[in-house]
Amino acid sequence: MNPLLNALLVVVLALNLFVLGTSRIVTVIKVVSLQGVLLGIIPLLIEDHVGWSAVFASVGTIMLKGLVIPFMLMRAMRDVQIKREMEPLIGFLPSMLLGALATGFALLFAQALPLASEHTTPLIVPASLSTIFVGFILLTTRVKAITQIMGYLVLENGIYIFGMLLLGVIPLVVEFGVLLDLFVAIFVICIMVNHINQAFSSLDTRHLAALKE
Amino acid sequence: MTLLLLLLPFAMALVAALLPSNRWRPWVPPLTAAIHFPLTLAAVFGEPMESHAAWIGLDPVGKPILLLISTLFLVTSFYLTGYLKYHPRRENRVFVACLLCTLGSMTLVAWSRHLGIMWIAIETTALCTAPLIYFNKTPQSIEATWKYLLVGFVGIALALLGSFCLAYSSLHAGLHPSLVFSDLLRDAPQLSKPWLHVAFVLMLVGYGTKMGLAPMHTWKPDAYGAAPGAVGTLLAGGVTSCAFLCILRIYHICCAAGETAFVAPMLVFMGLFSMAVAGIFMVGQQDYKRMLAYSSVEHMGILVLGLGIGAPALFGTLLHVFNNGLTKGVLFLSAANIHRSYGSTSTGVVRGALRRLPVSAGLFLAGFLAITGSPPFGPFISEFSILNAGFGSGHFVASGLFLVFLLVIFIGMGSTVMLMLQGKVPEDAPQTIYREGFLTVVPPLLLLGVVVMLGVWIPDSLSTLLHNAVDFLEVQP
Numbered sequence: 001m002n003p004l005l006n007a008l009l010v011v012v013l014a015l016n017l018f019v020l021g022t023s024r025i026v027t028v029i030k031v032v033s034l035q036g037v038l039l040g041i042i043p044l045l046i047e048d049h050v051g052w053s054a055v056f057a058s059v060g061t062i063m064l065k066g067l068v069i070p071f072m073l074m075r076a077m078r079d080v081q082i083k084r085e086m087e088p089l090i091g092f093l094p095s096m097l098l099g100a101l102a103t104g105f106a107l108l109f110a111q112a113l114p115l116a117s118e119h120t121t122p123l124i125v126p127a128s129l130s131t132i133f134v135g136f137i138l139l140t141t142r143v144k145a146i147t148q149i150m151g152y153l154v155l156e157n158g159i160y161i162f163g164m165l166l167l168g169v170i171p172l173v174v175e176f177g178v179l180l181d182l183f184v185a186i187f188v189i190c191i192m193v194n195h196i197n198q199a200f201s202s203l204d205t206r207h208l209a210a211l212k213e
Numbered sequence: 214m215t216l217l218l219l220l221l222p223f224a225m226a227l228v229a230a231l232l233p234s235n236r237w238r239p240w241v242p243p244l245t246a247a248i249h250f251p252l253t254l255a256a257v258f259g260e261p262m263e264s265h266a267a268w269i270g271l272d273p274v275g276k277p278i279l280l281l282i283s284t285l286f287l288v289t290s291f292y293l294t295g296y297l298k299y300h301p302r303r304e305n306r307v308f309v310a311c312l313l314c315t316l317g318s319m320t321l322v323a324w325s326r327h328l329g330i331m332w333i334a335i336e337t338t339a340l341c342t343a344p345l346i347y348f349n350k351t352p353q354s355i356e357a358t359w360k361y362l363l364v365g366f367v368g369i370a371l372a373l374l375g376s377f378c379l380a381y382s383s384l385h386a387g388l389h390p391s392l393v394f395s396d397l398l399r400d401a402p403q404l405s406k407p408w409l410h411v412a413f414v415l416m417l418v419g420y421g422t423k424m425g426l427a428p429m430h431t432w433k434p435d436a437y438g439a440a441p442g443a444v445g446t447l448l449a450g451g452v453t454s455c456a457f458l459c460i461l462r463i464y465h466i467c468c469a470a471g472e473t474a475f476v477a478p479m480l481v482f483m484g485l486f487s488m489a490v491a492g493i494f495m496v497g498q499q500d501y502k503r504m505l506a507y508s509s510v511e512h513m514g515i516l517v518l519g520l521g522i523g524a525p526a527l528f529g530t531l532l533h534v535f536n537n538g539l540t541k542g543v544l545f546l547s548a549a550n551i552h553r554s555y556g557s558t559s560t561g562v563v564r565g566a567l568r569r570l571p572v573s574a575g576l577f578l579a580g581f582l583a584i585t586g587s588p589p590f591g592p593f594i595s596e597f598s599i600l601n602a603g604f605g606s607g608h609f610v611a612s613g614l615f616l617v618f619l620l621v622i623f624i625g626m627g628s629t630v631m632l633m634l635q636g637k638v639p640e641d642a643p644q645t646i647y648r649e650g651f652l653t654v655v656p657p658l659l660l661l662g663v664v665v666m667l668g669v670w671i672p673d674s675l676s677t678l679l680h681n682a683v684d685f686l687e688v689q690p
Contacts, residue, residue: 114407116385132374139367145359152366159374166380169390171268174329178373181336185366188343192359199352208356211435213494213503 002045009123012038012161013103016134019154021096023084028150029073032157036065039160046167053172061160064179069153069186073146076190080197082144089141099134106130124164131158145193145203149186156182215269218252219324221245222317230310238309239297242290245313246283249320253283258674267393268327273685274465277531277678278458279323281538284663285450286316288656292546293443295652299553307344314341315447322455328376328392331459332369335423338452339365345447346440357432357439364432368422372459375415379466382408394462398688401469409467413476416463417483423456426483426517427490430510434494437506438558442549445502449509449545450538457516457534464520465686477521481611484518487511488618496625501551502558504629505544508584511622512537518615519599525606527683529598532671536583536591539664543580546657547573551633553647560629565638572649574634576657581630583664585623591667 015035019028040062043054088095106129113125135155139148163170193203200207225245232238257276271279293312297305318337325331339362347358376392383397384390385405391397397404422429437445467476491511498504512533519530550573555563566574583590586597596619603612 114385114405139363148363152363152370155367155370159370159377162374162377166377166384166390169380169384169392170329171327174327174333174392177329177333181333181340184340185336185362188340189362192343192347192355192362195347195350195355196359199355205359208359211353211356211360211438213434 005042005045006123008038008042008045009127009161012157013123013127013130016103016131016154017096017099019150020099020134020137021092023092025077025083025085025144025146025150026074028085028147029070029077032150032153033066033070035154035157036069037062039157040065042161042164043167046164054167057172057175060176060179064183065153065157068183072186072190073149076193077146079194080146080203082146082203085142085144085147087143089143090137095137095141098137099130102133102137103130106133119165124161128158128161128164131155131161134158143204143206145196145205148205149189149193153186214252214256215271215324218249218256219269219317219320221249221252222313222320226310226313226317229313230306235305236301238305239294241309242286242312242316243294245316246287246290249316250283250287253279257678267395268330269324270326271324272326272394273678273681274458274461275323275325277534277675277682278454279320280678281454281535282316282319282323282451285446285538285542286319288542288660289443289446289546291652292446292656295650296441296443296549298652299647303348308348311341311344312444312447315345315452319451319455322458326394328379328394328397328462331462332373332376335372335420335455335459336369338455339369339423342444342448342452345444346436348441348444349439351439353435354439357435361432361436364422364429368419368429370419371415371422372419375412375419375463378408378415379404379412379463381405382412394466397466398469401466402471404466404470406470406472409470409472410475413463413467413472414479417460417479420456420459420463421483421517424453424460424513424517425506425510426513427487427510430487430490430513433510434503434506437509437545438500438502442502442545442552445505445545445549446542449505449541453509453513454534454538457513460517461520461686468686469688473523477523480517480521481608482521484514484516484521485611485614485618487514487517488615488622492618492621492625495622495629498625498629499560500558501548501560501563501629501633504626505541505548508544508622508626509537509541511618512541512584515596515599515615518611519602522599522603522606522608522611524683524687526599526602527686528679529595529602531679531682532667533592533595533599535675536595536664536667539660539667540580540583540590540592542660543576543657543664544584546653546660547576547580550647550649550653551577554645556643556645560632562639562642563633564642565634565636567634569638569642570649572654572658576654576661578630578634579661580657581626583661583668585626586619589665589668591664594668594671 040058043058106126110126135151138151229241257280318334321334380390382405386403388400425433491507495507519526586593
């Protein structure tokens with residue numbers, strides 16, 4: 001087990017809290033893409049013998065999460081006048097505290113989980129759980145369409161970390177399929193963000209409340 | 214042939230995207246369906262093919278779902294050519310291409326024998342159907358598409374986590390971890406139980422979101438309300454059935470692991486809860502497309518309830534997948550005709566539809582009677598079979614509630630439907646250019662014919678197909 005692994009995961013956890021505490025949307029995009037790049041490195045640290053397929057998957061992840069997705073999101077942001085997430089349903093500091101609390105609980109909870117012996121020392125499971133939770137906080141408490149998408153990306157990152165336990169089990173085809181789906185998802189979302197902005201002159205999802213009983 | 218069936222829709226989507234003529238492009242889906250359907254029949258009823266790859270293959274459970282998808286698409290594609298004729302100016306390139314990709318990804322769901330491939334296929338259906346819901350480009354359809362995407366993504370992400378947990382359950386048990394169904398089924402009794410439970414719950418919630426089970430159904434009324442009627446057919450009959458197939462897969466693995474006692478109560482609860490929620494929102498519903506969406510929530514509930522009741526209800530449940538899908542086709546397509554004629558989905562505007570559109574309104578009435586479980590239509594047989602199994606296996610409370618909810622839904626849906634169909638057409642009802650035509654009336658009529666047939670006579674080939682699927686699912690540890 002590589003000692004760098006846990007250090008990297010701690011950085012990932014710190015980035016979670018940073019995302020919760022910042023209001024500038026461009027910063028959020030940059031931090032989440034940095035998180036994606038760090039996650040792309042992890043598979044190379046876990047295995048002692050790094051095979052070609054691991055390298056391919058890793059490069060694919062880094063390219064997509066570190067370059068392509070932030071590029072698409074930045075482009076979508078350029079056409080939109082909003083720069084900041086103004087009024088989240090839970091303030092920045094409280095949501096940061098909530099995130100920190102969730103990380104603490106994730107650490108405790110992971111110890112109670114029945115894990116295989118080789119998975120008890122690294123922080124993979126707690127990091128995954130707390131990242132998923134942070135993703136949910138972003139998804140539910142932010143009101144701008146684009147920050148909600150960042151929440152989805154963080155959630156996806158959390159699930160990716162959990163997938164690290166299964167390195168080598170998931171075939172390369174499936175890994176690339178998942179990445180391709182993520183790419184198309186963000187592509188579709190960026191188009192939608194653009195249309196929401198044109199139709200409502202805002203990215204505030206509270207405008208999207210006409211359809212109800 | 215496998216490859217042809219899987220690649221055909223995507224290849225045709227490319228053709229549709231490259232075709233310059235907006236007038237001829239709508240004929241690509243019927244053409245595709247005309248090739249896809251016979252191929253499907255050959256794959257489903259023909260000689261069993263030896264599967265070369267462990268990941269892709271048609272097993273007895275995938276077969277009925279594939280047959281349903283292909284049938285629905287065949288009928289809907291012809292209807293859509295009639296529909297797109299009424300919107301000659303609107304660019305339909307993205308719409309037609311996405312429609313074909315939806316068919317391709319649904320086909321892949323039915324063929325996949327690997328949890329990862331299945332997940333990718335389901336996510337692809339979500340991505341391909343979003344532009345279909347957005348076709349009308351109104352603020353309402355933007356809102357509906359946004360909710361559909363966001364709720365759908367989160368749901369499917371949870372399903373991915375569930376798939377990982379399932380793989381981890383074999384890793385934790387010291388087995389060689391795998392996401393291939395046949396491996397998981399073989400190893401099921403040894404799988405680590407806590408992780409299997411987590412996997413089941415996550416996948417039930419995740420794929421249940423895609424199915425539209427309450428309380429994860431919130432996207433459904435919005436999406437079905439905003440989408441063109443034919444797209445509603447594919448969503449309510451095709452995509453939801455695919456998501457149900459995913460739940461069937463994890464259910465199968467849990468049963469093979471001897472965990473039926475763990476999963477059954479959850480499925481029964483989810484089923485009844487979905488029916489209850491659907492019933493509450495259907496009573497006094499003033500938008501008939503949203504009413505159909507809640508009807509879909511109800512029937513997804515019935516399917517899951519059928520699974521929860523267990524082995525005796527399996528045949529009825531699988532038959533209900535068919536009956537629900539086909540009847541939803543009748544309802545959504547005839548509702549789309551009514552919508553086009555009145556330009557509104559509100560029962561405040563739509564009155565006296567039987568006078569204005571005798572055939573479409575008649576079809577809507579028949580569809581309503583069918584979906585609420587009246588004889589002699591197909592859903593009566595399947596719902597009765599599930600109910601029978603429920604009482605027979607001692608689920609008295611669940612079966613009793615099932616009956617009560619069916620009654621509430623019949624009354625609630627009936628009052629809305631009667632309001633629309635009966636009476637005179639109001640003087641101020643909007644006039645539109647829509648008149649009932651061959652392409653917009655015959656497809657739902659054909660579907661209704663099949664629904665009536667399934668009510669009085671189930672062909673031997675279909676019955677064998679379903680019995681094979683039941684036998685496959687009943688394999689015990």
